Amino acid sequence: xxxxxxxxxxxxxxxxxxxxxxxxxxxxxxxxxxxxxxxxxxxxxxxxxxxxxxxxxxxxxxxxxxxxxxxxxxxxxxxxxxxxxxxxxxxxxxxxxxxxxxxxxxxxxxx
Numbered sequence: 001x002x003x004x005x006x007x008x009x010x011x012x013x014x015x016x017x018x019x020x021x022x023x024x025x026x027x028x029x030x031x032x033x034x035x036x037x038x039x040x041x042x043x044x045x046x047x048x049x050x051x052x053x054x055x056x057x058x059x060x061x062x063x064x065x066x067x068x069x070x071x072x073x074x075x076x077x078x079x080x081x082x083x084x085x086x087x088x089x090x091x092x093x094x095x096x097x098x099x100x101x102x103x104x105x106x107x108x109x110x111x
Contacts, residue, residue: 006030009060010101014068018097031056041093046085047107054083069101074109082110
């Protein structure tokens with residue numbers, strides 16, 4: 001059975017701390033939506049569609065963590081209004097309960 005949870009920004013190695021997980025979207029905190037696969041040890045992730053998540057993700061481009069877990073064929077224009085996920089990323093559950101990115105998500109910046 002799949003489980004949905006939300007995570008804030010990862011660290012600069014592409015790891016999300018277990019303590020950041022939330023069963024509900026938290027405005028100004030949540031950036032990524034995770035859905036576990038049947039095994040419970042792997043998950044796919046996308047950038048949340050909410051405006052506050054977009055703001056956090058765009059700030060992450062300046063701080064570097066966004067490029068650790070997402071790729072895009074374009075630079076984010078100053079007029080970006082939303083971020084769409086073209087291809088889901090993948091992550092693996094770590095022994096400490098955190099999640100490590102194993103495949104980057106592909107995103108598009110929407111004006």
